[in-house]
Amino acid sequence: MKNQIIQIIKENLVEIMPELEGEEISLDETFLDLGANSMDRGELIALTLEKLDLEVSRIEFVGAKTINELAEAVAKFHN
Amino acid sequence: MKAGIEAINIYSGSASLDVKDLAKARNLDNNRFENLMMKEKSVPMPFEDPVSNGINAAKPIIDSLTEEEKNSIDMVITCTESGIDFGKSISTYIHHYLGLNRNCRLFELKNACYSGTAGFQMAVNFVFSQAAPGRKVLVICTDIARMSMAEGASMDLSFFEPSNGSGAVAILVSDNPIVFEVDRGANGYYGYEVMDTCRPIPDQEAGNADLSLLSYLDCSENSFKEYQKRVEGADYQETFQYLAFHTPFGGMVKGAHRTNMRKFKKAKPDQIVMDFEKRVMPSLNYCQRVGNIMGATSQLALMSTIANGDFSTPKRIGVFSYGSGCSSEFYSGVATKESQEKIKQFKVQEHLNERYKLTMKEYEDTFLINNELRFGTKNYKVDFSKNSNVFNTIKGKNRIVFSEIKEFHRIYEWV
Structure with a gap:
């Protein structure tokens, strides 16, 4: 399941930051280093929860700094 | 029974900064910066504070009232996170300089950026309650963020600095809501x-x-x-x-x-x-x-x-x-349509256009003075000669300025 979530996060990230299209995106690089600002990061969390149809408060995911960390945090709420 | 906004006006100070200049000076990525959707921001001058902004926002509203209407203001609520005293509320200064009737409740409300709504809703419910039929409430939402070079600020400045402003909105709430009738x-x-x-x-x-x-x-x-x-x-x-x-x-x-x-x-x-x-x-x-x-x-x-x-x-x-x-x-x-006509009488667009456009140097020069104007300052005199270019844009326009702190007491002057 985590791999599926990772895939969704990656797709969302490219949707928010089209400049990453075709780039090799490391799962452990911070969103900040990937060039995502606060607004991009917020949008990424919101969009990921929507795609997975998860009704969880977005603030639960504020500590996730990388794709891997976000995927792990999301997986906890996803059955 | 109706309640809502009878009149509303803003005052956002005498100086502004083009945020594109700021983005350039701070090396902010231009494409990402565009996403902020900011054009200008008001910059507080040393002779402006949350009190003077609040009075300047309310003054044209008060001047448009008859003596009887003015005397029917039962409450002045200030809404702010930029208070200048832990005990004394800004509403007392505003009440004084606007010359309002003394049979009036004066107090201040706080919850970060929600404060203005808290004050507005209290006022609306006071009118709906009919505890004092026909009486009005003056709600003053006023906030300021003085930039400085002080240590310890932990906000992400790439968002905070281009977007933090300075100004006040004054709202007269009554049972005659020409501007905005609340549901x-x-x-x-x-x-x-x-x-x-x-x-x-x-x-x-x-x-x-x-x-x-x-x-x-x-x-x-x-x-x-x-x-x-x-x-x-x-x-x-x-x-x-x-x-x-x-x-x-x-x-x-x-x-x-x-x-x-x-x-x-x-x-x-x-x-x-x-x-x-x-x-x-x-x-x-x-x-x-x-x-x-x-x-x-x-x-x-x-x-x-x-x-x-x-x-x-x-x-x-x-x-x-x-x-x-x-x-x-x-x-x-x-x-x-009447709401829009009523709002336009205070010429907000002109007010925004008339603000002095600061250069980056003039903007950063205000930081030094901001450091002297910290919360709890006991005595202070504003040196008007330091920002005379900006000051001259409001002189003679019936605006009030913050001029002095004497034993913690703030003093204001009409100019």
Whole structure:
């Protein structure tokens, strides 16, 4: 399941930051280093929860700094 | 029984900065910077503070009243996170310099950027309660963020600095709501404890910008859901011809609108963009030129909507207010052609155009003086010669300025 979530996060990230299209995106690089600002990061969390149809408060995911960390945090709420 | 806004006006100081100049000086990425949707921001001068801004916003409203109407003001509520004293409220100064009747309640409210809505809703409910029929309430939402080079500020400055503003919105609330008639009982609230942004020490913002943004998104969704529970048949798109959000910067509003349109209406990206242009953009006009004035911002967005929207027929406006910490509310009301005419009498666009345009050097020079003007300053005299270029733009225009602190007591002068 985590791999599926990772895939969704990656797709969302490219949707928010089209400049990453075709780039090799490391799962452990911070969103900040990937060039995502606060607004991009917020949008990424919101969009990921929507795609997975998860009704969880977005603030639960504020500590996730990388794709891997976000995927792990999301997986906890996803059955 | 009607209640709402009889008159509203803003004052956002005498100086502004083009935020493109700031982005250039701070090496902010231009494409990403455009997403902030900011154009200018008001910069507080040493002779301006939350009191002088509040008085200047309210003065034209008070001058437009008859003596009898002026004497029917039963409360002056100041709404701010930029208080100048832990005990004494700013409302006492404002009441004094406006020459209002002494049989009046004077107090101050706080909850970050939600304060203006808290004050406004208290005033509206005072009118609805009919505890004192025919009486009015003056609500002054006033906030300021003085930039300085002090150590310890922990905000992400790439967002904070281009968007923080200075200014006040004055609102006269009564049973004659020519400007904005509120929908009675149409309020959805949502609040909880969260440490997103705050002012734990005087004169400085601290916090986590990511957390604040996520909390804002949670609240804009959940306050509307509560509104829907209380207002039968309410629809995010069909019920409101315009939306006015608390606007830390335009990009954040765009993000919240996009998220809500997907959530509530399953809207596609192109529909969302069109809807944003039509229903939200009028609210951003003033916000893009003033910056975030915290407790006053959702009222600034509301005023901007009424001034810049099409009100040839009456329109319903949905208002969303968010204050860190946090407390939020979605409420609504109706404005008409007459509302727009009434708002235009105070010539806000001219006021914004008349602000002195600071260079980066002049802007950064204010930081040094800001360091001297910290919370708790006992004695201070404003040196008007230091910013005479800016001061001269308001001289002779019946504005009030902050001139001195004498044993903690602030003194103001009409110029």
